[in-house]
Amino acid sequence: MLALLKTVVARDLRLAMRRQADIVSALFFFIIVVSLFPLGVGPEADLLRRLAPGVLWVAALLATMLSLPRLFADDFRDGTLEQLALGPQPLAVAVFGKTLAHWLSSGLPLTLLSPLIGAQFDLPADAVWMLVLALLIGTPALSAIGAIGAALTLGLRGGGVLLSLLVLPLYIPVLIFGAGAVDATAGGLGAQAHLSVLGALSLAGLFFAPWATAAALRVALE
Amino acid sequence: MNNRLLNWFKFASPQSFFPLAGKMIPGFWALAVIFGVAGLYLGFFVAPTDAQQGEGYRIIFLHVPAAWMSMFIYLVMAFWAAIGLIYKTRLSGMMASALAPTGAMFTFLALWTGAFWGKPMWGAWWVWDARLTSELILFFLYIGFIALQAAIDDPRRADKAGAILALVGVVNIPIIYFSVKWWNTLHQGASVSLTKAPSMAQTMLLAMLLCALAFWMYSVAVALMRVRGIILERERNSEWVKQQVTMAAAGR
Amino acid sequence: MVWNSFSDFLAMGGYGLYVWGSVGATALLMMLEPIIIARRNSALTTQLQRQFRAERNQHTQRRSPA
Amino acid sequence: MLEASNLECVRGERRLFAGVGFRLDAGELLSLQGANGSGKTSLLRMLCGLTAPAAGEIRWRGQATAKLGGEFRAELCYLGHHNAIKEELTPLENLLTSARLAGEPLAEDNALDALETVGLAGREDLACRYLSQGQKRRVALARLVHERRALWILDEPYVALDVAAVDMVAGLIGAHLQRGGLAVLTTHQPVAVAAGSIRELRLGS
Numbered sequence: 001m002l003a004l005l006k007t008v009v010a011r012d013l014r015l016a017m018r019r020q021a022d023i024v025s026a027l028f029f030f031i032i033v034v035s036l037f038p039l040g041v042g043p044e045a046d047l048l049r050r051l052a053p054g055v056l057w058v059a060a061l062l063a064t065m066l067s068l069p070r071l072f073a074d075d076f077r078d079g080t081l082e083q084l085a086l087g088p089q090p091l092a093v094a095v096f097g098k099t100l101a102h103w104l105s106s107g108l109p110l111t112l113l114s115p116l117i118g119a120q121f122d123l124p125a126d127a128v129w130m131l132v133l134a135l136l137i138g139t140p141a142l143s144a145i146g147a148i149g150a151a152l153t154l155g156l157r158g159g160g161v162l163l164s165l166l167v168l169p170l171y172i173p174v175l176i177f178g179a180g181a182v183d184a185t186a187g188g189l190g191a192q193a194h195l196s197v198l199g200a201l202s203l204a205g206l207f208f209a210p211w212a213t214a215a216a217l218r219v220a221l222e
Numbered sequence: 223m224n225n226r227l228l229n230w231f232k233f234a235s236p237q238s239f240f241p242l243a244g245k246m247i248p249g250f251w252a253l254a255v256i257f258g259v260a261g262l263y264l265g266f267f268v269a270p271t272d273a274q275q276g277e278g279y280r281i282i283f284l285h286v287p288a289a290w291m292s293m294f295i296y297l298v299m300a301f302w303a304a305i306g307l308i309y310k311t312r313l314s315g316m317m318a319s320a321l322a323p324t325g326a327m328f329t330f331l332a333l334w335t336g337a338f339w340g341k342p343m344w345g346a347w348w349v350w351d352a353r354l355t356s357e358l359i360l361f362f363l364y365i366g367f368i369a370l371q372a373a374i375d376d377p378r379r380a381d382k383a384g385a386i387l388a389l390v391g392v393v394n395i396p397i398i399y400f401s402v403k404w405w406n407t408l409h410q411g412a413s414v415s416l417t418k419a420p421s422m423a424q425t426m427l428l429a430m431l432l433c434a435l436a437f438w439m440y441s442v443a444v445a446l447m448r449v450r451g452i453i454l455e456r457e458r459n460s461e462w463v464k465q466q467v468t469m470a471a472a473g474r
Numbered sequence: 475m476v477w478n479s480f481s482d483f484l485a486m487g488g489y490g491l492y493v494w495g496s497v498g499a500t501a502l503l504m505m506l507e508p509i510i511i512a513r514r515n516s517a518l519t520t521q522l523q524r525q526f527r528a529e530r531n532q533h534t535q536r537r538s539p540a
Numbered sequence: 541m542l543e544a545s546n547l548e549c550v551r552g553e554r555r556l557f558a559g560v561g562f563r564l565d566a567g568e569l570l571s572l573q574g575a576n577g578s579g580k581t582s583l584l585r586m587l588c589g590l591t592a593p594a595a596g597e598i599r600w601r602g603q604a605t606a607k608l609g610g611e612f613r614a615e616l617c618y619l620g621h622h623n624a625i626k627e628e629l630t631p632l633e634n635l636l637t638s639a640r641l642a643g644e645p646l647a648e649d650n651a652l653d654a655l656e657t658v659g660l661a662g663r664e665d666l667a668c669r670y671l672s673q674g675q676k677r678r679v680a681l682a683r684l685v686h687e688r689r690a691l692w693i694l695d696e697p698y699v700a701l702d703v704a705a706v707d708m709v710a711g712l713i714g715a716h717l718q719r720g721g722l723a724v725l726t727t728h729q730p731v732a733v734a735a736g737s738i739r740e741l742r743l744g745s
Contacts, residue, residue: 007640011626018628018667079622080638086588088614088643148390152383156373165369166387169362170394173401180408201397212390215307219382222591266483267476277487281496288500310592327503335496342492376552444508451515458522459553467522 004089008097009104015074016105022067023105030063030110034117045122052121053131053182060110060135060178061142061171067106068146068167069153069160071098072217076154085221091214099140099147099210107139123186130185138178138198144205145170151216174201234311236453237462243446250443254436261432269425278342282426285335287434288328289353292360293395295325295441299367300392303385313449315381316456318388319371320449324441326364332357352406356399363391377456541565542587542691542722547596549582556582557743558595564724566690567717569733572726574743580726581621583743584693587724588618600691614643615690619697623680627669631655631679634668638683646686654685658708674700681705684712692716694725 016023037055038048075081084094114135118128149167153159181194265283272279299318306314333354340349348354367387374380457463477483486493541564548558556579564570574580585591587598589605589612598605605612625634632651639646646654655664658678668676677700684692692713698706706729713723714733 003645004641004643007637011629011637011641014633015626015628074626077622078626079620079624080626082590082618082620082622083624083638084641085590086613086616086618087641088610090610094641148386152370152387153373158373162366162369162373165362166366169359169366169398170390172359173394173397176401176405180405197401208393212386216383216386218590219379219386222379270476271487276489278489278492280486280493284496284500324507327507331500331503334499338492338496338499342489440504444511447508447511447515451511451518454515454518454522458525463522464526467519468526470519471523 001089001093004087004093005097005100008084008094009101012098012101013104016101022070023109026063026066026106027109027113029066030059030113031117033059033062035120038120048121049123049127049186052118052123052127053179053186055121056114056117056131056182057135057138057175057179060107060114060139061168061175063110064106064139064142064146065164065167067102068150068163071102071147071150072154072220073150073159076220081217082221085218091217092210095147095151095210095213095217096206099143099206099213102147103140103143107135107143111135111139123182127182127186130191131182134178134181134191134195134198137195137202138174139202141174141198141202141205142171144202144209145174147213148209148216151213151220154217154220174198177201234309234313236313236316236457237460239313240450240453240466243450247443247446250439250446254439254443256436257432257439258436261429261434261436264425264432265429269429270423275343278339281335281339283429283433285332285339286430287437288335289332289357290434291437291441292325292329292332292357292364294438295321295328296360296363296388296395297392299325300388303388306381307385307389312378312381312456313453315377315385316449316452317445318384319381320445320452321441322364322368322371322384323448324444326361326368328437328441329357329361329364333361350406350409352399352403355402355406356395359398359402360395363395367391541601542724543599543602544587545597545599547583547586547598548594549579549586549591550594551579551582555594560596560741560743562739562741564722564739566720566722567737568722569713569717569738570722570724571738571740572724572743573740574726578743580743581695584618584620584695584724584726587693588616589613590618616693617642617683617687617689617691618693618695619680619683620695623676625668625676625679628667630665630667631660631671631682632664634679635682639686642689644688650686651682654682655679657685658682659705674702674705677701678705681709681712684709684716687716688719690721692721692723692725694723696726696728698727698729 034055037051041047041051072081075084085091087094111132114131115128118131123131146163146167149163149170152166153163156162177194177198181191181198184191184194261283265280269280269283271277299321302314302318302321305311306318336349336351336354336357337347340351340354341347367384370387371380371384374383454463454467484490484494543561543563545561546558547560549556556577560583562570572580572583582591586593587605589598589609592606600608600612600615624638625631626637629637632648632655635651635654636646636648639651652664655661658681660675660678660682663671663675668679671679681697681701694713697709697713701709710733713725716723717733
């Protein structure tokens with residue numbers, strides 16, 4: 001089980017490294033979307049400070065969405081997905097591996113980049129650290145739930161738009177507690193409750209979503 | 223026990239369910255009208271004026287049943303989805319697809335009547351109340367379900383993909399509801415919220431229940447009508463559809 | 475009877491626009507939906523009838539050439 | 541021993557085939573014949589468990605494959621139309637990864653030896669993107685060199701291969717059958733495989 005997991009994650013990361021354009025473009029998308037808001041709402045620091053958590057989290061959601069269609073599309077087209085489905089281990093294990101690899105190549109870079117963006121919104125130091133922590137805990141759930149949408153819309157025309165329509169409503173709890181954590185810290189309240197719920201969402205996502213994703217993949221492979 | 227199960231499965235085949243649904247539809251329409259008339263009469267002619275909200279509160283006789291139905295239909299859809307995945311009966315997938323548009327309509331009506339109720343009471347068409355917000359998200363889930371099934375050509379795959387989405391959705395609804403409720407109390411405090419329904423006089427409650435029953439009968443009737451259309455569409459190449467259609471033509 | 479006149483009923487204690495706005499929308503949609511379905515079903519059946527009739531004629535022509 | 545009884549396949553509204561059955565014992569090869577669109581690929585995918593049959597049952601060693609799940613898949617090697625290789629990876633990386641994913645890790649020198657057998661010597665470290673269609677097919681087929689699983693299901697293994705490569709693949713299949721393995725394959729050119737008994741199954745009218 002573990003060997004399969006390691007192989008899938010290693011293979012996907014190597015593929016991601018060979019095609020860095022995709023990772024970098026998602027990151028730049030994140031930066032650009034976030035940088036648009038001050039141009040839209042004006043540069044006043046205290047306004048930006050209040051907007052920052054929501055804006056950053058929505059941008060993180062959208063940036064994750066960008067890289068989801070490719071999660072299974074290439075494997076579906078070149079036949080490797082079939083081989084994964086025909087492997088001795090349950091497909092959900094391979095899906096868990098791919099979700100992990102997707103998080104490492106999309107959610108994690110976003111998280112590491114967010115302090116840079118936090119400065120743009122003049123967030124106080126403790127809020128910036130809470131933002132990084134919340135993103136770190138919350139983004140795995142985005143990859144796990146997003147994988148379900150990616151599997152359901154595999155091979156469909158207009159899959160990208162449909163994918164966001166299916167997945168964004170399911171992202172709302174993560175958005176609420178993620179942005180809430182940073183907001184609470186900025187407001188001087190403790191964000192312990194938010195982080196624990198966020199952690200629960202991620203854990204539940206990582207454990208249950210792969211089974212739904214595997215079922216959706218088998219439907220697509222028929 | 224298994225012969226009861228057996229004939230349930232007999233009816234689960236689209237061919238034998240088609241005429242059965244045809245016979246049941248008028249019955250459900252009748253029930254819907256009876257309950258509807260009774261409910262509306264009680265609600266608009268018998269129920270007393272509310273102390274705080276005057277006559278405006280009567281909108282709840284439509285808003286609350288619509289909200290209940292929007293939630294109930296999604297649960298029934300998830301139920302048929304599960305049955306379809308476990309027993310691989312084709313009819314259950316069709317039932318889920320037949321219910322979705324009606325569920326989406328009731329969600330829209332719940333939002334519409336909620337807005338029309340919020341405007342006079344709180345001065346704004348849209349109130350970020352926890353239940354209204356969850357209703358809005360439920361609307362997105364319905365639209366996602368319908369859009370997914372519309373994007374897939376092969377009906378069998380559409381059913382299965384829709385079923386998985388419905389089950390994932392039904393697991394997420396309580397999570398979404400509680401996180402929205404937390405978000406609402408956090409930012410706004412419970413001052414502005416529709417959850418504080420006016421104290422329910424006996425006739426008001428009865429009127430609302432009757433309206434809810436009417437909406438339920440209506441949903442069953444409409445879903446059965448739509449499922450007949452879906453059955454014809456999917457089994458258009460089969461023999462029994464040929465006789466069914468030509469017999470109908472001869473009858474007319 | 476709560477209302478003492480029809481116009482009083484329409485006014486709905488000043489909330490007429492909102493109450494009748496809601497009732498109107500509900501009634502409209504709940505009538506429109508069955509009509510749309512019924513029309514779509516009958517269009518489907520007529521289309522199927524035409525298709526089967528065409529198949530039957532095509533079938534008979536092939537079997538009995540002139 | 542692989543056994544299928546009255547299999548039926550419905551594609552969209554059309555029934556491609558019905559009542560298809562066969563029995564295949566160790567060391568035997570089943571050659572699936574039939575015109576294009578007669579459902580050959582669908583039948584192969586059904587045998588692997590990728591597609592559920594509309595009716596009928598498939599049994600492996602006497603047990604239904606639907607129930608066996610992972611156990612059956614552990615003894616199955618399927619090669620479809622797609623080469624199932626990643627364009628960005630090199631042939632060596634592809635072979636090592638696919639072996640590990642299949643639960644049978646391969647030592648590097650075995651992998652190099654396999655690539656040499658299929659005639660890819662010298663191109664082990666070139667990204668597959670730069671290989672020709674025939675060479676990509678060889679990378680996919682390199683899997684079979686050290687493949688020890690009992691049941692091979694190959695969808696047109698000889699396509700896009702030159703004569704030398706076809707003989708090489710036929711040899712691999714022959715060796716597999718001699719080891720007591722089973723094979724089901726579809727092909728348009730009749731190819732003599734030095735093996736036990738060859739059964740034929742024709743699909744379609």
